[in-house]
Amino acid sequence: MTYSLIQLASGSYDVVLDGEIIASVVRVKTQQGAIWYAELLEDLPAEKRPQPFREIEHQFGSLEDICAWLGHPTVTQIRRDPWMS
16 A cells, blocks of 8 residues: 655645545654654444554554655645745
8 A cells, every 4th residue: 555645735645546535644742742642534444444444543653753654655745935924
């Protein structure tokens, strides 16, 4: 299985598998830093979840941790125009 991530906004990504968006990745800021979540869009039974999803939602300490967990997917970043801040 080959995953890819497409950035939607700062701290928000679609997770794509075989051309279909199957999950989202989001960053939640906390006073201690940030928590990252990977969550399937459908509440599939355990046997139908794509690997490595054992649960509907998984928690991580960084985007890099999620990328390692997903097998180092291609990440498409949004392009920021220099005049936008």
